[in-house]
Amino acid sequence: MTEQQDQQQIILTKLKNSFYNSADFVAKPISWWDNEIAILCFYSSIVNKADVERIMYFFKEHIRDDNLYWGESVYTTVIPLDEKQLAKFLCDGETVVVRLKTKEMIRISLPEMAYRQTDEPTSEHVLQGSREGLVENFDVNLSLIRKRIKSHKLVVKQKSIGDETNTTVYYFYMADLVDEEALQLIEQRLDNIKIDILYSVGQLTDYLEDHVWSPFPQLLKTERSDRIAAGVLEGRIAVISDLSSTALIGPVSFFTFYQTPDDFNGRAITGSFYRMLRIFSFILAIFLPAFYIAVISFHFEILPLELSNQIKTDINNIPYRPILEAFILELTLELIREASIRLPTAVGQTIGIVGGLVIGDAIVNAGLVSNMMVIVVAFTAIGSFVIPSTEMNGTVRIMRFPFMILASFFGFLGIAFGAAILLIHLLNLTSLKRPYFTPLIPFLPKELYKIFIREPFFKPGKQVKSFSPKEDRKL
Amino acid sequence: MKGIYAYSEALQDSTEITVIEAEGKSPREVRLNAEMKVEQSIDLSMLSAFILGEDLATDGLEKYLDVFYRDPYNSLTAFVVIAKGSVKDYIDASKSWSAEAGEYYSRLIRSAEILSYVPEYTLQTTGATLNSKGTDLVLPYITLDEKQQRPQLGGVALFSKGKYTGRVLKPDQSKVIGLLLQKKGRKIQFSFFYNNKPLSITVMDVKKKWKVTSSNSIKLDYDLQMDIQELSGDNLTDTKKIPEIEKFLEQKITEEIEKVITVLQEEKSDVLGVGNFVRVAKPEMFDENWHETFAELDIAVNVKGKILKVGIIK
Amino acid sequence: MKISLSRIQFFMLLFPLFTGFVYISIQSIIIDSGKRAAWLIFIVASILVYLLFILYEKTYKYFILGKVSSVIYQIYWLFHLSLLVSYTIFVVSTWMSPNTPKYALLLMLLIPSLYASLSRAETAVNIGAIFGTFIIFFIIFILNAADDFEYRNLVPTSESGLKEWIWGLIYSFSAYRNMECYLILRKYVMKNEKIAGKPLFYFVFLLFFMYMFSIITVSLYFSLDEFRFISEPLLYILHTQEVTFIKRLDLIFVFFWVLITIITIINFILVVKLVHFKKKRKYTKMRIVLYHILIFIFAYYFANFADLQWIRVRYWITFPIFGVLLPIMIITWNKVRGRTIFDSSNSSS
Structure with missing residues (x-):
C-alpha cells in the first residue's frame, strides 16, 4: 500500500462519515493524470451524471495541468481544497474531484435538480398575452426575465439564507432606474434575516415588509414573468427564492394590486373600463354588506317606498338580526371557498354547486336568511374575487367583517368610523418606506387619472413618481 | 283633532x-x-x-x-x-x-x-x-x-x-294656473268648439314675461307653443287658416285666464307669485299688505299663440 | 416636530381647516342676518378676507408665537376643538343616530383622530386629499334640487339695510375663521414653493366658491323666513331630495361629513401639535392622549342644543380676535423688533 492509498482511504472514510453515509452520497477514488489518485464525490440525486462523465473524460484525455488556466471552463472551476466549502458545493449539486497531490478541488457544476416546466400561473390567468410563469429554479426564472430585458443594466444579486436550508434568495433590478433607498432597505433586511430554516415565501415577506401586522400586502406577489419585468423596468426590485415560484415586487402602491397585464394587452378603453370596475369592486366588497346591515337595522327610511316594501316582505320572517344573517351566509361562503381550494378540480366544482345552489337555496327556504341578504353577499363575493391579486383578495374579504360589526352597532356612523380608521391606516402604510396610497395620498394630481385610465402606449409617459427612481425616463 | x-x-x-x-x-x-x-x-x-x-x-x-x-x-x-x-x-x-x-x-x-x-x-x-x-x-x-x-x-x-x-x-280652471306657472315637461290641454267643431290643443311650451306698467297695474305676456290634437271635419290644407285658428285660441285662452285671475283676486290668493315678482321689479309696491294690493291690482293678460305641429295628417 | 409641506399639501391642509366644520351650518346665520343681500355681502367679505390673506402672506415671517400668545391660542384651540366635536355629535345625533349614546359618538370621532395623531405626521398632512372626492359627490347631490330653485330669492338686494350689512359681514367673516392656521402652517412650506400671487388667489377663490355655491343654492331653495328655523340648510336640502335609489340623501351626506370632520380634527390637532411641540417635550404620546381626553370631557358637556346655540350666535367673535387682531399685533410687534421666524427658529430649536 502506498502512502497515497493510505491517505485516500482515510479521506474517503472521513468524507463518508461526515456525510452520514447517505445513500445517495457517492465518494470514490478514481485515477487522474499520471497514476495520480483523486477522489470523486457527488450526490447522485442532484447531479447530471452523463454530462459530468463526459467532462471528466475530456479532462483526462485532453488537459494537462501545466497549462495556466487548465481547469477553467464553462462548468468547471479549480480552487484549493477546503473541507468546509466542499459540503456546500456538494449540496448545491456540484460534482467535486479532490486532487490529493496538489490539494485542489475541481468543481464541476452540473446540477440536475427537479423542477417543473414553465406554464401559466394558475392564480393569475390572463386572456391574452404571455403565459410564461416562474418556476422553482434560479436559472429558468432568470432566463425568463433576461429574455424580456436584454440589457446589461439588469443586475441580479444572490444571497443564501437559512443556516440549515441554505436557500438561495436573489433579487434583481435595473441599475440605472432602481430606487436606491429601497434597494438598500432590501439588502439590509435580507442581511438581517437570521434564521435556520427558510422554506416559504411568506417568511421572506414577513422579513421584508414594513408593517407585518397590517392586513394589506405591501409587496406584490406574482408568478408572471412579464409582470416582474414590467415592475423592474419601472425601477422596482424583485425578490425571488429558489423554493417558490412567487416573486415579491416592491415598492408598490395600493393600486398596483388592482392592475393586471390584461389591461395592457387589451385596448385602452376596455382596459380603463375594467380598471375602474375593479376599483369600484373594492368599495363594493368592503362596504356593501355593512351598508345593507346599517340600512336594515338603522336607516330603513333611506329606501324609496317601492324598494322598502319589497325588502320588508322579504325580511319580515327572518328570525335573526341582519348581522347574524350576514355572518351565517358569509361564513358559509368562506367555508365553501376554503373547501374547494384544496380539493381536486372535479370535486371542487361539485362542492361549488352543492354549496352555492343547494345550501343557498335551502338556507333561504328554511327562512334562516333573506333573499336580499343572499344577493348582497353574492355581490360582495363576486366583487372581492374581481381583484387580480389573490392576496389583496383575501384582505378585502377579511376587511368586511369589522365593517359589518360596526354597522350593526352604530349604523352609518359606525361605517364612517371604520372608514376613517381604514383611511388613516392606509395612509400610515408604506411599501419599502414609500407611501402606499399614492397617487391619492400624497396627492399627485397628474398621476391620479392613472388609477382609472389605462393610457395608450404611444403617449410619452413619465416615470412613475410613487417612489424615487434615479432617472426620470420616458417609458 | x-x-x-x-x-x-x-x-x-x-x-x-x-x-x-x-x-x-x-x-x-x-x-x-x-x-x-x-x-x-x-x-x-x-x-x-x-x-x-x-x-x-x-x-x-x-x-x-x-x-x-x-x-x-x-x-x-x-x-x-x-x-x-x-x-x-x-x-x-x-x-x-x-x-x-x-x-x-x-x-x-x-x-x-x-x-x-x-x-x-x-x-x-x-x-x-x-x-x-x-x-x-x-x-x-x-x-x-x-x-x-x-x-x-x-x-x-x-x-x-x-x-x-x-x-x-275646478280642474278645467286649475289647469290655467298650471299654464301660468308653467314648468318644463308639463302638457296642458284645452278643448274648444271652433265653428261648432271640436278643436283640441296641447300647450307644449310657455314663455312668460311679466311687466309692472304702473303703480297699480301689471301686464302678463304669454307666448304659447301649441300642437293641434284634434280638429275634425275641417282640415288644414289651406295654411291661411292657421293664423285664424291661432287668433281664436288666443282669445279663448285669454278669457279663461282672466276668469281665473278674477277668482284669485276675489280670494286675495296670489298663487302666481306676483308678489315675489313685484318685490324685485318695483319694491315700493310690495309691503305687508300685499294681499290687499293684489286684490286691487289691474292685471292685463296678453296671450300670443303659435301652432307648431298639427299631427300626422293635415 | 418638523414637517415640510409642498404647496399642494399646504393648501390641502388648510382647506378642511377652513371649510370642514363651518361649512354645514354657516349659511343659515349669514343669510338670516344679511337677508336678501347675503350673497352680495359675502362677496364683499371674501374680497376683504383675500386682502387679509395677501397681508399675511407678506408678513407671515414676523408671526412668532411667544409664550403668552402660544398659551392664548392653545386655550382657544382647545375650546374651538371641543366645540367642533360637540357640534358634530349634536348634528350626528339629530340627523343620523338619535339613539347612540353621547360618549359612543365622541369616541367614534376621537379614536380615529387619536390614531392619526399618534401616527407619523405625513398622515395628518396628506389626509385632506380625500376631501376633494366628497366635494364632487356633494355638488352633484345638491344640484339635484335645481328644479325647485326660485331665482327671485336673490333679489332685491336693496331690502338689506345697514344693520343687515354689518351683521352679515360679521358672520360672513366667521366663515373664514382659523386664519391663524394659515400663518402657523405657512412657515413649513418648502422655500422653493411659490404661494404668493396666483396660487393663493386660486386657493382663496376655491374657498370662496365653495361657500358661495352653498349660500346661493340654499337661498335659492328656501324662502328667507325659513332660515330662522333651519340651522343646517345644506342637510335640509338633501333631506328634501329623493332620487330613485335613495330617499334620504342627507344621511349619506352626514356620513361624508363625519369623515370630513374627522379629517378637520386631525388637521387641527396637527396645528396644535406643531405649536406645542415646537420645543422638545417629554411624554409626547401621553400629551396627545391627554389632549384628546380633555376634548372628550369638554365636548361632553357642550353638546346640548341650548349651549351650542348660545355659543354659535356669539362665535363670530373669534375671527376678529384670534384671526385678525392677535396676529396683527404679533406681526407688528415682531416687525418693530425686527425678528422673523427664520432667526427665531435658529435660536429656539
Missing part, C-alpha cells in the same frame, strides 16, 4: 292594508295614540300623501306641518292634499283597492301634475311657500263620488296667507 293612518303590513308574501284611527291635541300626539293601538311603531319615513280635511285647513296649515319638518326621519317628498268632507271616508274607501292608500293618492296627484291640473307641491315646497310673503299656496283638492267609492280630483284649493280660503278651482 283626529288622525287616520293607513299603512301596509308585510305578510308572508303580500302586504295588507291596515287603518288606524286616533285622536289627540296635535299630529304628534295623534301618532303616539295611534301607536298604542297597534303592535308596532308607526314609521312615517315612507309617508307618501298627507290628506288634510278642509275644515282643518281653514285656520292655517303651519301648525300641522311642524312635526314633519322637525323629525329627520320623515319624508318631505310626500304630497299634501286637501280633502272635502271627512278624511276617514277617503281612507275607508282605500280598503277595497289593491293599491295602498298612500300609493294611490300619490299616483292620483302625480298624474294630475303631469297634465298641469295641480301645480307641483310637496311637503317641503309647501313649507317654503307658506314662509314666503309674496306668494300663496295652492294644493290639490280631492272629492269622493256619490257612492263613496272612488276619490277624484276636485281641482285645487286656494290659500291666502297660509289659510285655506274655502274656494276651489
Whole structure:
C-alpha cells in the first residue's frame, strides 16, 4: 500500500462519515493524470451524471495541468481544497474531484435538480398575452426575465439564507432606474434575516415588509414573468427564492394590486373600463354588506317606498338580526371557498354547486336568511374575487367583517368610523418606506387619472413618481 | 283633532292594508295614540300623501306641518292634499283597492301634475311657500263620488296667507294656473268648439314675461307653443287658416285666464307669485299688505299663440 | 416636530381647516342676518378676507408665537376643538343616530383622530386629499334640487339695510375663521414653493366658491323666513331630495361629513401639535392622549342644543380676535423688533 492509498482511504472514510453515509452520497477514488489518485464525490440525486462523465473524460484525455488556466471552463472551476466549502458545493449539486497531490478541488457544476416546466400561473390567468410563469429554479426564472430585458443594466444579486436550508434568495433590478433607498432597505433586511430554516415565501415577506401586522400586502406577489419585468423596468426590485415560484415586487402602491397585464394587452378603453370596475369592486366588497346591515337595522327610511316594501316582505320572517344573517351566509361562503381550494378540480366544482345552489337555496327556504341578504353577499363575493391579486383578495374579504360589526352597532356612523380608521391606516402604510396610497395620498394630481385610465402606449409617459427612481425616463 | 293612518303590513308574501284611527291635541300626539293601538311603531319615513280635511285647513296649515319638518326621519317628498268632507271616508274607501292608500293618492296627484291640473307641491315646497310673503299656496283638492267609492280630483284649493280660503278651482280652471306657472315637461290641454267643431290643443311650451306698467297695474305676456290634437271635419290644407285658428285660441285662452285671475283676486290668493315678482321689479309696491294690493291690482293678460305641429295628417 | 409641506399639501391642509366644520351650518346665520343681500355681502367679505390673506402672506415671517400668545391660542384651540366635536355629535345625533349614546359618538370621532395623531405626521398632512372626492359627490347631490330653485330669492338686494350689512359681514367673516392656521402652517412650506400671487388667489377663490355655491343654492331653495328655523340648510336640502335609489340623501351626506370632520380634527390637532411641540417635550404620546381626553370631557358637556346655540350666535367673535387682531399685533410687534421666524427658529430649536 502506498502512502497515497493510505491517505485516500482515510479521506474517503472521513468524507463518508461526515456525510452520514447517505445513500445517495457517492465518494470514490478514481485515477487522474499520471497514476495520480483523486477522489470523486457527488450526490447522485442532484447531479447530471452523463454530462459530468463526459467532462471528466475530456479532462483526462485532453488537459494537462501545466497549462495556466487548465481547469477553467464553462462548468468547471479549480480552487484549493477546503473541507468546509466542499459540503456546500456538494449540496448545491456540484460534482467535486479532490486532487490529493496538489490539494485542489475541481468543481464541476452540473446540477440536475427537479423542477417543473414553465406554464401559466394558475392564480393569475390572463386572456391574452404571455403565459410564461416562474418556476422553482434560479436559472429558468432568470432566463425568463433576461429574455424580456436584454440589457446589461439588469443586475441580479444572490444571497443564501437559512443556516440549515441554505436557500438561495436573489433579487434583481435595473441599475440605472432602481430606487436606491429601497434597494438598500432590501439588502439590509435580507442581511438581517437570521434564521435556520427558510422554506416559504411568506417568511421572506414577513422579513421584508414594513408593517407585518397590517392586513394589506405591501409587496406584490406574482408568478408572471412579464409582470416582474414590467415592475423592474419601472425601477422596482424583485425578490425571488429558489423554493417558490412567487416573486415579491416592491415598492408598490395600493393600486398596483388592482392592475393586471390584461389591461395592457387589451385596448385602452376596455382596459380603463375594467380598471375602474375593479376599483369600484373594492368599495363594493368592503362596504356593501355593512351598508345593507346599517340600512336594515338603522336607516330603513333611506329606501324609496317601492324598494322598502319589497325588502320588508322579504325580511319580515327572518328570525335573526341582519348581522347574524350576514355572518351565517358569509361564513358559509368562506367555508365553501376554503373547501374547494384544496380539493381536486372535479370535486371542487361539485362542492361549488352543492354549496352555492343547494345550501343557498335551502338556507333561504328554511327562512334562516333573506333573499336580499343572499344577493348582497353574492355581490360582495363576486366583487372581492374581481381583484387580480389573490392576496389583496383575501384582505378585502377579511376587511368586511369589522365593517359589518360596526354597522350593526352604530349604523352609518359606525361605517364612517371604520372608514376613517381604514383611511388613516392606509395612509400610515408604506411599501419599502414609500407611501402606499399614492397617487391619492400624497396627492399627485397628474398621476391620479392613472388609477382609472389605462393610457395608450404611444403617449410619452413619465416615470412613475410613487417612489424615487434615479432617472426620470420616458417609458 | 283626529288622525287616520293607513299603512301596509308585510305578510308572508303580500302586504295588507291596515287603518288606524286616533285622536289627540296635535299630529304628534295623534301618532303616539295611534301607536298604542297597534303592535308596532308607526314609521312615517315612507309617508307618501298627507290628506288634510278642509275644515282643518281653514285656520292655517303651519301648525300641522311642524312635526314633519322637525323629525329627520320623515319624508318631505310626500304630497299634501286637501280633502272635502271627512278624511276617514277617503281612507275607508282605500280598503277595497289593491293599491295602498298612500300609493294611490300619490299616483292620483302625480298624474294630475303631469297634465298641469295641480301645480307641483310637496311637503317641503309647501313649507317654503307658506314662509314666503309674496306668494300663496295652492294644493290639490280631492272629492269622493256619490257612492263613496272612488276619490277624484276636485281641482285645487286656494290659500291666502297660509289659510285655506274655502274656494276651489275646478280642474278645467286649475289647469290655467298650471299654464301660468308653467314648468318644463308639463302638457296642458284645452278643448274648444271652433265653428261648432271640436278643436283640441296641447300647450307644449310657455314663455312668460311679466311687466309692472304702473303703480297699480301689471301686464302678463304669454307666448304659447301649441300642437293641434284634434280638429275634425275641417282640415288644414289651406295654411291661411292657421293664423285664424291661432287668433281664436288666443282669445279663448285669454278669457279663461282672466276668469281665473278674477277668482284669485276675489280670494286675495296670489298663487302666481306676483308678489315675489313685484318685490324685485318695483319694491315700493310690495309691503305687508300685499294681499290687499293684489286684490286691487289691474292685471292685463296678453296671450300670443303659435301652432307648431298639427299631427300626422293635415 | 418638523414637517415640510409642498404647496399642494399646504393648501390641502388648510382647506378642511377652513371649510370642514363651518361649512354645514354657516349659511343659515349669514343669510338670516344679511337677508336678501347675503350673497352680495359675502362677496364683499371674501374680497376683504383675500386682502387679509395677501397681508399675511407678506408678513407671515414676523408671526412668532411667544409664550403668552402660544398659551392664548392653545386655550382657544382647545375650546374651538371641543366645540367642533360637540357640534358634530349634536348634528350626528339629530340627523343620523338619535339613539347612540353621547360618549359612543365622541369616541367614534376621537379614536380615529387619536390614531392619526399618534401616527407619523405625513398622515395628518396628506389626509385632506380625500376631501376633494366628497366635494364632487356633494355638488352633484345638491344640484339635484335645481328644479325647485326660485331665482327671485336673490333679489332685491336693496331690502338689506345697514344693520343687515354689518351683521352679515360679521358672520360672513366667521366663515373664514382659523386664519391663524394659515400663518402657523405657512412657515413649513418648502422655500422653493411659490404661494404668493396666483396660487393663493386660486386657493382663496376655491374657498370662496365653495361657500358661495352653498349660500346661493340654499337661498335659492328656501324662502328667507325659513332660515330662522333651519340651522343646517345644506342637510335640509338633501333631506328634501329623493332620487330613485335613495330617499334620504342627507344621511349619506352626514356620513361624508363625519369623515370630513374627522379629517378637520386631525388637521387641527396637527396645528396644535406643531405649536406645542415646537420645543422638545417629554411624554409626547401621553400629551396627545391627554389632549384628546380633555376634548372628550369638554365636548361632553357642550353638546346640548341650548349651549351650542348660545355659543354659535356669539362665535363670530373669534375671527376678529384670534384671526385678525392677535396676529396683527404679533406681526407688528415682531416687525418693530425686527425678528422673523427664520432667526427665531435658529435660536429656539
